[in-house]
Amino acid sequence: MERKRICPRCGSTKIIVDAERGELVCSECGLVISKGLFLEGKDWRAFSTEEFIERARSGAPVSPTRTAYGLDTKIAYSKGLSGRSMRMLRRTKKHVRSRKEKRVMPALFKIRAIAERLDLPTHTVEDAAKLYRLASSAGLVKGRSMDAMVAAVIYAACRRTEVPRFLQEIASFFELTEKEVGRSFRFLFRKLDVRIPPPKPEIYVSRIVSKLKLPQSIVTKSIRILRIAREVGVTLGREPAGTAAGAVYLATQEEGIHRTQRELAQAVSVTEVTVRNRYREFLEKVKPLLEKERLEKEKKEEEIAEPVSL
Template sequence: MICQNCGLILDSSALDFSKDWRAFDSDEYIERAHAGAPITPLRPSFGLDTDIVLTKGASKKSVNQLKRAQKHAADSKEKTIEPALRKIRDAADSLTLPQETIEDAATLYRMAARAGLVKGRSMDAMVAAVIYAACRRTDVPKTLEEISKFFALEEKEVGRSFRFLFRKLRIRIPPPKPENFVYLIASKLSLPEEAATQAIRIIKIAKRNGATMGREPVGVAAAAVYMACQELGIHRTQRELAQAANVTEVTVRNRYKELLARARADWLEEIGEEKLNELRKRVSEHLKTSQAVQPVK
């Protein structure tokens, strides 16, 4: 970049992001463009299909033959997994899954197909299994029950497919974390930020004290949110927590008793009375404000 007045070089490494070619219709645009769609395991051939175009000196017949050969080769490799990839994309919209999660699910399904693990098995069960595995691997709070219900399958069937994949593919799938379910539960009940923050703090203490071992993570999360509500002066029943977490009241009650015995005292000591009173005051003001802005029915 040079100044037109004095000739001073202002920038010697400026990048020009404009096209270095022109196109007069859509076909020419596609033919001349250097860049294409992003690579993604969610699309057939990873979204890298190649268009064979008629060039100078090539006969139309030979080009058509090449196109047919290319299509046959691509179809033979991808035709078995395209329906599954479509189901993964559809599930992503309904279950509100992030891009990272659905791409991981698609990658896992491709791995399973390549290893010959999907043949003779229910496609829906295998798709549900890879989605659940991907949720676990990317810390997305979805339960096996929730995913099974979406596909109208028995939880046991999806669980069997999940364990089969886990064993055969030898992939690392971390156990679900109770903390990942806290904000999901809190948002369903329109709880203030303080309740979720303290629930996570309670869970960390409970983990340290061994109170979460062998317990269903979502049940622990529900009980921790309930305890935080109790201590911060937020009126929520165990039934409400159970419904928000999609667990039974008995589960919430039992996990809450365990947290009372093995986490509450340490949490109160860690947070301190002064900080707790400050949080209670802040929550009280938040609740008053939220009630004041509610529309009159």
């Protein structure tokens, strides 16, 4: 089996080594991964039940009951009900459930199929399914394009589970525009009472680095800058694309690579002023801590290198 390092949170394979901190970090969501957490192959995103894992391995079709996504569909016996009313209750509930299931099933299958192609982790897929059911129960999907709704819940689930995927990326899988999916997304989540956090700035780092053809070391440094920034509360409430651009700008300065603030601003469609402001904040609050980390590491290395006196 092919060995592949996969981020257990977002499913990204872009795992980088931060040698200075001695850590393995996901360059897309910023998660610090320890070696023991690595999972291989298919297993990491298979669904939780043994049955499903078996089926996924053998390539057998997934049974329609799996669309229940682990929800308990059994009705328990309640005290005080006669056998006859119990049977009736069960029949009614079963009927209602199956009608409801039938209605959401095509969408849930679509979520599963797209999730596989987008390499989404299990909990993200389950969240998307949950959101779709919620939207369906609230009567929000009726008479609307299923694809746009499915794309919208997948995007929402990615945000909720901190999986770095762009709206445009998801929309293109459905051959929809970013605008169309964005409209469905806003329609759904204005009405549904669910929390959708802003995307993390880390998601923009690889994009900036590849657009400006910067070396991989800039990714490592930028991710570290963003982590320290989060620890000291600098990123709080900031627009993520601008925050990322500011971090990359500081990283290029540190590495002696010349890129203008304007180039960085253009890479993520923010203003130069935003990049400058974030950079200034990082310079004041993050750079001293970067420096401290570097000195501590040097000190440790000196201690190791020092010969033992007899």
